[in-house]
Amino acid sequence: PRPDEAAYDMVAxxxxxxxxxxxxxxxxxxxxxAVHRLNSTEYTNAIRDLLVxxxxxxxxxxxxxxxxxxxxxxxxxxxITTSHLERYLSAARKITRLAIGLPPAAGFVRFxxxxxxxxxxxxxxxxxxxxxxxxxxxxxxxxxxxYRFRVLLASNWQDYIRGMGxxxxxxxxxxxxxxxxxxxxxxxxxxAAATSFSPAELGSPEWEEYMFGADSHLxxxxxxxxxxxxxxxxxxxxxxxxxxxxxxxxxxxxLSNDEMYHGDAQVLAxxxxxxxxxxxxxxxPSRQKIFSCYPTDASEEGxxxxxxxxxxARLAYRRPVTDQEVRTLLAFFEDGRERGSSFDxxxxxxxxxxxxxxxxxxxxxxxxxDAVPGQPYRLSDIELATRLxxxxxxxxxxxxxxxxxxxxxLSDPAILxxxxxxxxxxxxxxxxxxxxxxxxxxxRNLSDVKGEPAIFPSFDQDLVESFQQETELFIGSTIKEDRxxxxxxxxxxxxxxxxxxxxxxxxxxxxxxxxxxTLPNMDERGGLLAHGSVLSxxxxxTRTSPVLRGKWLLEAIFGAPPPAPPPDVPxxxxxxxxxxxxxxxxxxxxxxxxxxxNACHENIDPPGFALENYDAIGAFRLLDxxxxxxxxxxxMPNGMTVxxxxxxxxxxxxxxxRFVNTLTERLLAYALGRQLDY
Numbered sequence: 304p305r306p307d308e309a310a311y312d313m314v315a316x317x318x319x320x321x322x323x324x325x326x327x328x329x330x331x332x333x334x335x336x337a338v339h340r341l342n343s344t345e346y347t348n349a350i351r352d353l354l355v356x357x358x359x360x361x362x363x364x365x366x367x368x369x370x371x372x373x374x375x376x377x378x379x380x381x382x383i384t385t386s387h388l389e390r391y392l393s394a395a396r397k398i399t400r401l402a403i404g405l406p407p408a409a410g411f412v413r414f415x416x417x418x419x420x421x422x423x424x425x426x427x428x429x430x431x432x433x434x435x436x437x438x439x440x441x442x443x444x445x446x447x448x449x450y451r452f453r454v455l456l457a458s459n460w461q462d463y464i465r466g467m468g469x470x471x472x473x474x475x476x477x478x479x480x481x482x483x484x485x486x487x488x489x490x491x492x493x494x495a496a497a498t499s500f501s502p503a504e505l506g507s508p509e510w511e512e513y514m515f516g517a518d519s520h521l522x523x524x525x526x527x528x529x530x531x532x533x534x535x536x537x538x539x540x541x542x543x544x545x546x547x548x549x550x551x552x553x554x555x556x557x558l559s560n561d562e563m564y565h566g567d568a569q570v571l572a573x574x575x576x577x578x579x580x581x582x583x584x585x586x587x588p589s590r591q592k593i594f595s596c597y598p599t600d601a602s603e604e605g606x607x608x609x610x611x612x613x614x615x616a617r618l619a620y621r622r623p624v625t626d627q628e629v630r631t632l633l634a635f636f637e638d639g640r641e642r643g644s645s646f647d648x649x650x651x652x653x654x655x656x657x658x659x660x661x662x663x664x665x666x667x668x669x670x671x672x673d674a675v676p677g678q679p680y681r682l683s684d685i686e687l688a689t690r691l692x693x694x695x696x697x698x699x700x701x702x703x704x705x706x707x708x709x710x711x712x713l714s715d716p717a718i719l720x721x722x723x724x725x726x727x728x729x730x731x732x733x734x735x736x737x738x739x740x741x742x743x744x745x746x747r748n749l750s751d752v753k754g755e756p757a758i759f760p761s762f763d764q765d766l767v768e769s770f771q772q773e774t775e776l777f778i779g780s781t782i783k784e785d786r787x788x789x790x791x792x793x794x795x796x797x798x799x800x801x802x803x804x805x806x807x808x809x810x811x812x813x814x815x816x817x818x819x820x821t822l823p824n825m826d827e828r829g830g831l832l833a834h835g836s837v838l839s840x841x842x843x844x845t846r847t848s849p850v851l852r853g854k855w856l857l858e859a860i861f862g863a864p865p866p867a868p869p870p871d872v873p874x875x876x877x878x879x880x881x882x883x884x885x886x887x888x889x890x891x892x893x894x895x896x897x898x899x900x901n902a903c904h905e906n907i908d909p910p911g912f913a914l915e916n917y918d919a920i921g922a923f924r925l926l927d928x929x930x931x932x933x934x935x936x937x938x939m940p941n942g943m944t945v946x947x948x949x950x951x952x953x954x955x956x957x958x959x960x961r962f963v964n965t966l967t968e969r970l971l972a973y974a975l976g977r978q979l980d981y
Contacts, residue, residue, distance in 0.1 A: 305941065330679050333980050336378035339666040340387075342367045344738055345376065348698035348731070349663075353619055354402040354654075355588040357443060357531060363394040372972040373858075374742050376697075379977065395658035402589040403651045404529050406446045406581035414440040415572040418457065419764035422538075422569045424802065425815040430537045431479065437537030437570045446529045447585075448578025454521035454536050456487065457569040463514040466568030472539040473570075475523065478532050483523050484539075488568055527577075529584030536573050583647065593650065604646055608636045612653055620662040621689045621699055623709060632656060666693070684708040691723065694974040696731040697738050727782070736779045739973050743966075744859055746774060749836060753844045754920045761806070762920050769803040770836040770921070776817055777834070788966055792830040792860075793956050796821050806835065806922055826949050827923045832860075832914065833948055835921030842919035846928065847887055850904070853911030860955065862965030865907050886927040888912060888934055909937030913951040 306314075341349065347360030365386050370377035400407060415438075416422070422436025429439035444450065452475055458464045470489030475482045584590065595614060596607040612632040616624045632653045639652025657663060666689060674680045682690070688708035692700040700708070704722055712718040726732065741747050749771050754762030776798035781790055799820050804812035807828060812820060822828045831837060841851040858864040895904045915935045918924050927933045935947040945951050955962050972979050 332679055333975075333977075335668055335975060335977055337668050339378035339668070339976055340381040340383055341664055341666070342376050342381055344734070345693060345697050346664075348696065348734065349619070350398055350658075352696075352698050352701065352731075353592075353615065354398070355592045356398065356402050357441065358394075358398060358401075363397070364390050369742075370978070372978050373745075373969070374739075374973050374976075376693075376973065376976045377978070391659050391664060395655045398658065399651045399654040401443060401445050402593060402654070403647050404446055404584040404587060404590060405647065405651060406448070406578065406583060409577055409579055410445070411574065411576050412442065413572055413574045414438055414442075416457075416570060417764040418571075419762075420569070420768075421567075421763045421765050423567060423765070425540075426537065427535075429533050430535050431474075431476070433540050434474070434537035435540040436567065437473075437535065438573050439533060439535040439537075440573055441531060441533050442575060443531045444527050444529050444578065446578045446581035446583060448526070448529075448581035449524050450527050450575055450577030450579070451522065451524050452482075452534070453574040453576070454485075454518065454570060455572045455574070456518040456521070457571040464517045464568070466566050467514055467517045471568045473521065473568075474535075474537055474539060476535040476537075477525070477527065479535070482525050485521050487517055487521070528587075529578075530587035530589070534573065534575065536570050538568065538570075593654070598646060604640070604649075605633075608633060608646075608650065608653070611650060612636065612657070615654065616657055617705065618699060618702070619657055620660070621666075621692075621705070622662075622685050628660075628662070681714075684711050684713040687713050687719075690974070691726065693976075695723070695726045695735065696729070697734045698731060732782065733779060735782060736775050739970070740775070740778045743969050743973075744774070744831070744837060745840060745855065746771060746836060748840050752839045752920075754839075755845045758845055759918070759920050765802055766806060766835070766920065767839070769800060769806075770834065770839060772817055773798050773803060774831070774834050774836040777831070780819070788963060789956060789959050790830075791966075792832065792952055792962060794830050795825055797828065797834070803835070806920075808923060826947070827916075829948070830952060832856075832952060833917070833921075838914065838917045838921035839919065845919065847915060847917070847919050849887065849891060849908050849911030849915060851911070852914050853907040853909065856910040856951075857907065860962055860965060861910070862961065862968060863906075865903055868903065884929050886929045886931065886934070888915065888927070889929070906940055909939050909945065910951060912937035913945045913947055916947055 343360040343364050343366070346364060347358055350356055350358050350360075365384070367375040368380045369375050370380045420426075420436075424436075425432070425434055426437050427439040429441075430437060454473065454475065456464045456466075467488040471487050473485040473487055475485070593611060593615070596610055598604045598607045609629060613624060613629050616628060616632060620628070635656040636649040636653040638649075640646065640649030642648065643651075661667070668686065671680060671683070685705075685708045688700045688704045692698055692704060704726070707713055707718060707722055713722065749767055752767050752770075756762065777794070778791065780786070780798070781788065796819055798817045799807065799809065799812060800815050800817045801813050802815070804810070804820070809820065809823060809828075812818075827833070837855065838852070841855040842848050843851075854865055891904070891908060895908070913935055915927070915933050916923055916925070925933060937945045937951075939945060939954075943954065945954055968979060
């Protein structure tokens with residue numbers, strides 16, 4: 304017989320008190336690895352904060368592995384290979400030339416939409432109101448010069464461009480300013496008598512040529528100043544919508560004839576070529592950050608270079624720099640100055656050397672000279688500043704934080720509290736959502752979510768992107784507004800737009816803008832557990848999976864990950880014993896009749912059953928696959944019965960320490976960059 308709850312609480316309280324007394328008398332805070340390489344995200348953010356330059360770190364550097372903690376910033380897995388060294392050298396050259404604005408050879412970049420994106424509404428906050436679809440891309444133009452912009456429209460599997468049966472207006476904008484308005488579709492080919500195709504002409508050679516190349520004129524040169532700009536392509540939204548024959552919405556390449564010819568045109572990709580006739584830009588955010596001074600003649604170059612490199616090296620190395628380190632950088636400056644015959648080329652080569660220095664690429668923890676082996680010691684303020692910055696920003700400390708550390712003020716709890724609150728108010732703290740929360744909740748796997756069109760005709764890429772934005776805004780608001788972490792489970796609000804509101808069955812929400820909405824029915828929605836993001840990423844394209852959902856709950860919420868499955872586990876049958884249509888639950892019960900399988904499933908399945916009221920793409924349902932009422936009751940290993948989302952949420956909130964402990968442990972593992980030990 305199990306003891307009652309009071310007995311459990313008494314034993315747990317006694318154990319905690321005894322352990323805390325020992326820990327207080329003999330503190331053992333654990334130890335981080337002596338060498339901790341920056342991962343791709345940290346490298347990318349460090350370049351952004353050091354040189355005011357946005358780069359694609361994943362494209363420039365080798366990928367990072369994920370540790371048993373579930374995070375890619377674990378020092379033990381961040382090894383250094385020959386490939387890393389080669390890519391660091393290559394990346395440093397590209398980055399510094401781009402930051403300085405040294406004219407490169409003409410290049411090519413392509414930004415592409417998913418074929419599952421329907422583009423039926425405003426696509427981005429960077430695109431104008433009254434627009435539809437398209438793409439908005441942030442791009443750092445490497446120099447002043449002329450660039451070519453090419454827009455490609457989406458086609459079907461036969462390479463027919465879709466939506467050409469009617470007229471569309473397409474805008475190309477840079478930083479919101481209109482560069483050119485194009486017209487596509489709804490026109491007959493040159494020489495035809497009519498202004499549009501007659502039914503008899505459909506399928507003619509002229510029609511074929513038109514349907515293949517209707518976007519061939521979406522190509523334009525334009526002068527652009529070097530530096531970061533937003534290039535937007537979008538359709539002008541019509542005040543009416545073509546309806547056609549009532550039929551299920553199709554996405555991707557398999558479209559009905561009506562939808563293919565008369566439906567909406569879509570942007571597949573935006574291509575940018577250049578620069579041509581390039582010159583060094585006079586003023587970009589990167590040059591403003593780098594050139595804190597600029598010499599007027601050769602006699603001033605040495606002092607100015609020393610000032611520039613000393614300041615940037617202090618930020619890059621995250622500590623005061625030595626005279627020898629500055630002399631090393633100045634030697635590269637002199638070499639680059641001589642080879643390139645300009646002050647700018649000298650600074651570029653010195654910065655290239657700075658970005659491959661181990662002091663930048665590695666976080667090295669050195670014991671103080673007076674440290675006693677095996678005994679804990681207090682971190683220096685410089686080390687604390689670095690840890691804070693990489694925890695809260697996944698980046699290097701800024702100057703106010705470094706200044707406080709060098710003055711020894713971070714040891715003062717009041718100053719430390721002040722600095723942490725300042726850092727949390729900075730937009731860079733959004734990385735706690737995009738990096739920590741995305742890995743903790745497995746949101747990075749959302750890009751793999753697919754819904755079988757025959758079963759879920761409403762599924763498209765717009766829905767997946769809405770799922771991700773809802774969860775990110777929801778978690779971000781909890782941090783920014785300093786709310787209890789328990790609201791992550793029990794909040795009666797979420798952040799949704801019209802697309803998501805329709806999917807969730809919430810009335811009165813219109814437009815593509817996300818906004819905070821009070822949920823009308825807490826039995827159907829409320830907290831992370833009812834977000835379409837976590838429900839869809841823990842399902843299969845064709846059906847729900849109590850096993851995947853139960854495993855996700857045990858890992859991310861309960862903090863009790865199940866063991867790995869034994870080898871040669873048979874797949875869940877697609878139908879019942881004699882081929883009849885049955886629910887997933889009934890097939891799982893058949894699977895669990897094997898005692899070997901049941902040993903794991905008795906822990907994994909019950910919490911997963913509690914979410915069976917949600918289909919594979921997160922929509923609420925009352926009937927299962929077999930057309931019978933959903934059975935969302937799960938019996939937990941301790942004998943507690945949980946009925947649906949309300950029951951699961953109540954079980955977690957009635958004893959909140961389980962979830963709080965799980966979140967705290969994950970947050971600590973992420974902050975320290977290592978697995979926690981007892």
